[in-house]
Amino acid sequence: MGLKPWSMTLNPADTAFCDHLAALLPTDILCTPEARYLEEPRGRFAGIGGVLARPRTVEQVASVVRACNVARVGVVPYGGGTGLVGGQVQPERPAPVILSLERMNRVRDVRPLENVIVAEAGTILADVQSAAEAQERLFPLSLGSEGSARIGGNLATNAGGVNVLRYGNARDLCLGLEAVLPNGDIWRGLTRLRKDNTGYDLRNLLVGAEGTLGVITAAALKLFPRPSSVGTALMVVKSPEAALKLLAMARDEVGEGVSSFELLHRQGLEFVQEVLPDVRVPFEDFPEWTALIEFGLAQDANDALERVFSAGLEADLVSDGLIAQSDSQRMAFWGLREAIPQANKIVGSIASHDISLPLDELPGFISKARGALAELGPLRVNCFGHLGDGNLHFNVFPAAGRHRGEYDNIRAQVTDIVHELVYVCSGSFSAEHGLGRMKVADLERYGDPTRLAAMRAIKLALDPNGIMNPGAVLRA
Amino acid sequence: MGLKPWSMTLNPADTAFCDHLAALLPTDILCTPEARYLEEPRGRFAGIGGVLARPRTVEQVASVVRACNVARVGVVPYGGGTGLVGGQVQPERPAPVILSLERMNRVRDVRPLENVIVAEAGTILADVQSAAEAQERLFPLSLGSEGSARIGGNLATNAGGVNVLRYGNARDLCLGLEAVLPNGDIWRGLTRLRKDNTGYDLRNLLVGAEGTLGVITAAALKLFPRPSSVGTALMVVKSPEAALKLLAMARDEVGEGVSSFELLHRQGLEFVQEVLPDVRVPFEDFPEWTALIEFGLAQDANDALERVFSAGLEADLVSDGLIAQSDSQRMAFWGLREAIPQANKIVGSIASHDISLPLDELPGFISKARGALAELGPLRVNCFGHLGDGNLHFNVFPAAGRHRGEYDNIRAQVTDIVHELVYVCSGSFSAEHGLGRMKVADLERYGDPTRLAAMRAIKLALDPNGIMNPGAVLRA
Structure with a gap:
């Protein structure tokens, strides 16, 4: 798809760079990535390779990012690898540093009276839930992949799930962040405060930026009574x-x-x-x-x-x-x-869509979209999801007895029909999965041009060398 | 206090500029501001003057901002004028355009099933509440000045109030925005969606930016069952x-x-x-x-x-x-x-503080702060506020029978004692009032340096000429 933002100016994580990086870190931080770091659940993107960094501290994360920024080497932050839009794998050269937060997986603090938990980015979502439960509190973020997704990735992608209606998405559950910005500087913003009106909302800028504006290393999160x-x-x-x-x-x-x-x-x-x-x-x-x-x-x-x-x-x-x-x-x-x-997943969809609609538009959308798709021939539509949030997973499957491969020629058309109708109904083509690398072109097509220009300006301001998660969210 | 960010490069809204601007707008949009546009409730800042623009449409707002950007003339957005930190008045030259949203005061849409209301920025907060109530819904933002504060100002300052514990602050109540960015481009982002993960969170960047990154002209807001x-x-x-x-x-x-x-x-x-x-x-x-x-x-x-x-x-x-x-x-x-x-207000404080603390720190803070102030001599402290949010209004008054003027020499010291202790307790020196012009130096002193640098980079990226609300939030 030609997603090569800024990457023409990037350098590979080659032997010379890896030697340089290794000298800055303890001996066991860098290694060659196993295959799982180069795959994603739906098999639509495959990573180009690179070097895997598994730091244990925010200072080590900062060392990696700072070195990459100076050398103009790409950094692909890696959480649990459960994302569905290819945000966690970079298919194009030059080879990046894959920065896994898996070793930063401590719950640093639980405060039941304050209803606050502080967890490192690599903490598995289910472990955050358990740590809250141990104090008779609820951490309400809940989704299918909670046994392997990591909280830093949940925040970077502003994850949703089944409790958004009541408790909000990952964004709404976050009070503060510790993060490394693209220049390698550490932002120590792990506030436990409910109210703090002291300038621009850097927290919400990093949440949902899918690792393109920095690396989240820890978060202060809201808990609730059970x-x-x-x-x-x-x-x-x-x-x-x-x-x-x-x-x-x-x-x-x-x-x-x-x-x-x-x-x-x-x-x-x-x-x-x-x-x-x-x-x-x-x-x-x-x-x-x-x-x-x-x-x-x-x-x-x-x-x-x-x-x-x-x-x-x-x-x-x-x-x-x-x-x-x-x-x-x-x-x-x-x-x-x-x-x-x-x-x-077993049946195998032709095309999957993670969409949201204004509630008043939702019933009309379902019948219109089904009608429009029926004109393409026999298809099966499985439409389900978080109705209370207006969020549908609108997935299109082969007719019974046929295989998805037979529909390769209409896949793009199916998605165009769905996304065009979503646009007409004032909906969103990505409700909770994010843009990753899969929906970069959709953003260019359907996004508000003023907002898109502002996003580019912010990206250039915070990451002038374009090292952070190259190819995700925006291309130059 | 020498708050002159970027303003050395700004030009005054002089006669020639006003003539130029007038030619772009209907005849009744520009006028000379009455005194009330140059005052603020606590009388600590007085506006330098300038020209008052009262546009009726977002396109007119865009014309004003675009012309100001080209001519490098400052723009001071003006809502209800109720802010307590001087964000609404510019005391220094060169004279700006005061951009009041008071004529953009329509409720554009109410959707009871969706629990959404769309209101223009100049709508009085109480009128938003009433429009919701007419549909048996609740708009929960509620604060002392709700009869005159305007919703655009509430959002620009991320207002708090008495229902934050349950419903969140203004930020949490906002689904989408229509806004004019510093280059005069209109962002049409009035989404009614609960979930929309399509890139950087421009909404939350404008909310709480106090008019320094653009002008909010309308908002889609959450309603709740009563x-x-x-x-x-x-x-x-x-x-x-x-x-x-x-x-x-x-x-x-x-x-x-x-x-x-x-x-x-x-x-x-x-x-x-x-x-x-x-x-x-x-x-x-x-x-x-x-x-x-x-x-x-x-x-x-x-x-x-x-x-x-x-x-x-x-x-x-x-x-x-x-x-x-x-x-x-x-x-x-x-x-x-x-x-x-x-x-x-009638008694007259020596110094007022809008602070927040982590709940576990709050009781200790109150006794320590009272102890530290007692050493300065006889003072009266009125400590009250939104305990559930950890937000205290910690206001310091003269001893009975004495006048605030007698304490001018210790005012800065009182605030230093309070804010230093807040800092030590991991609290915030501005919980809900914002920074305005009053707390710019506090941000420099107590803010995280990495975040402050990121804020400057974002400001320069979106408002390279520094026209938006010069002197508020940041100085160069």
């Missing part, structure tokens, strides 16, 4: 529009107590049944649309779910439903939800 | 530490349902009694520390307040309390809270 009563339900809804009305009812009933509101389409349930037969789908006849709803309250979450279900029946929004009666049932409902992306 | 049961209490707490434990209890009891948790010191009640005798203080003997607590729940807020009060009694955290039994009592409790800054 709701004492958690209830989970599957409700069969008449339509996406009915689901949105049900969500409004739920929020009128329990306010912020709605932790999750996910929409599942029948296609996803069928995929799960087809390729993951061990996962139980708790419906005889698979409904076209199902909402997975979770409340977390001070008390009686299941009672509240029942009230919302009754009101939904009354208003002709829902037709059937199940409320989990035990923790194992709750886990089974969530297991079904998490099985859907796994099943998608 | 809690159906609101309860308000005054509880006498043993100490600030006891108040923090009570807050943790309250959050365990009702989670996010704690809307406000304010701390009041006896000194504030005494000032109110002294200078605002019409305001009733509902205690015979004024307690040293009182918490003003508001819950907003789906039901039975007063029951929940009673449970927290009982638990607080049991744990020896509280000794007395009042739960409002009617809306008029609720309003009276809040009236007392809002009377405290009014009383402060």
Whole structure:
């Protein structure tokens, strides 16, 4: 795709540079990267190679970045490697330094009264959750890859997941950062403060910049009280529009107590049944649309779910439903939800889209997009996701019995149809996965030109040599 | 204080420039500013004059800014004029264009299902609240000056107020912006999306930049369901530490349902009694520390307040309390809270401080700061504010019967003592008021040098001529 921003002026991490770098660091920091550092989950990008640096301290990170900046060698920050848009692998020459934060994986501090945790960037997301739980607190960021994703990567990509509706995305959970800027300077910004109005918001500039403006090395994060009563339900809804009305009812009933509101389409349930037969789908006849709803309250979450279900029946929004009666049932409902992306991967999509829409536009978008795609021929669409946030994973699959390879010639067209319609509906072509290297051209096509120019100016101001994650987010 | 950033290279908005500008605009946009545009509430800064522009459209704003950029004339954005740190008035020459958004005061859109409102920057905050209320929604930003502050200024300064604990500050309530950047380009970023991961966070860069990186002309803002049961209490707490434990209890009891948790010191009640005798203080003997607590729940807020009060009694955290039994009592409790800054103003502080502390440091800070100030001689300290956010207004007054003018010689020393101690306690010298022109030197003294350098680089990248709000936030 020709994504070569600034990289024409970059130098390779060659032997001479690696020798120079090695002399600045303890002996075991640099090595040759194993294959896993050059791969990404969907297999669309393959890394060019380079040298792997695995520093243990922020000072070592700073040494690596400073040396790279002086020598104009690219730096590709690496977290858990779970990103879906190729932000973690650089396919083009010159070979970069791959900077893995895996050894900076300590929880530095937990403050239950303050509801704050301070964790290094390489801490696995699930370990942040556990450290919070050990103090009877909740760290609410939760997503499918939480067992291997690292918190620094979650922040750099502003990760979303199933609790955004209530607690916000990674950005909203971050109070402060420690980071190394492209010139190698260390920003010691690990504030635990809730309010600090002292100038430009560098924190939110680094969050979501996908490693192109610096390397996050640690973060101060918000914790929350654990709701004492958690209830989970599957409700069969008449339509996406009915689901949105049900969500409004739920929020009128329990306010912020709605932790999750996910929409599942029948296609996803069928995929799960087809390729993951061990996962139980708790419906005889698979409904076209199902909402997975979770409340977390001070008390009686299941009672509240029942009230919302009754009101939904009354208003002709829902037709059937199940409320989990035990923790194992709750886990089974969530297991079904998490099985859907796994099943998608096994079936193999022609094209996947991580989109968001204004809620008023969302139901119309779904029917328009399905209609437009139907004109291309027989396709299967699995549309599911975080309805409460207006975030759909709108993934397009081959007709039954056919293979994705047969659709190579229409892949770009499929994505164009989806993204054009998203644009017309005032939506976003990247709701939670970020741009990485996959969506750089989409940003140029659909992004506001004034904002794009401002982004370029900021990139040039903070990283004039273009060393940070070359090819991601922006090209020159 | 010598705050002359970039301004040596700026030109005055002289007659020739005003003639040029007038030719680009409808006839009634430019005029000579009345005195109120050159004043600020605490009387510490007085504007140098200049020409007043009152555009009606974003295109007119863009024309003004573009012309100023070409001619290198300063632009001072003006909202409601309620800021407390001099961000809205430029005291030094050369005379700028004062750009008031007062005529861009339309609510453009309200979407109750989406929980979104779109308002122009000049909309009075109370009018945003009313427009939300008309659709049975809540816009939670609430502060003393809401009857005259304008939403664009609230966003530019990342305003706080009494509901930050639950709903966040202005930054957290903003989904999208329309803004004019320093080169006169219009960013049309009024997204209603909850999730949009498509590059650098320009929104959060403009929010809190106090008009130094561009002019906000409109915003898409979050709305919330109105809690159906609101309860308000005054509880006498043993100490600030006891108040923090009570807050943790309250959050365990009702989670996010704690809307406000304010701390009041006896000194504030005494000032109110002294200078605002019409305001009733509902205690015979004024307690040293009182918490003003508001819950907003789906039901039975007063029951929940009673449970927290009982638990607080049991744990020896509280000794007395009042739960409002009617809306008029609720309003009276809040009236007392809002009377405290009014009383402060009448009494006349030697120095005011808008600080925040990590919650674990907050009780220790209060006693240490009072001890350090006591060594200066007889002073009165009124320490009150948004305890749940760690945000205190720590204001220092003359001894009874004496006048602030007698303390001119120690004013700087008082602030140094407070801000140094804040720094040692990992706090912030500006929690919610911003930097304006008053705290530029504090940023240089206490700010992280790496972040400060990044701020300068961003300012130079987006506003190379330094036209936007010269002298605020940064100096060259």
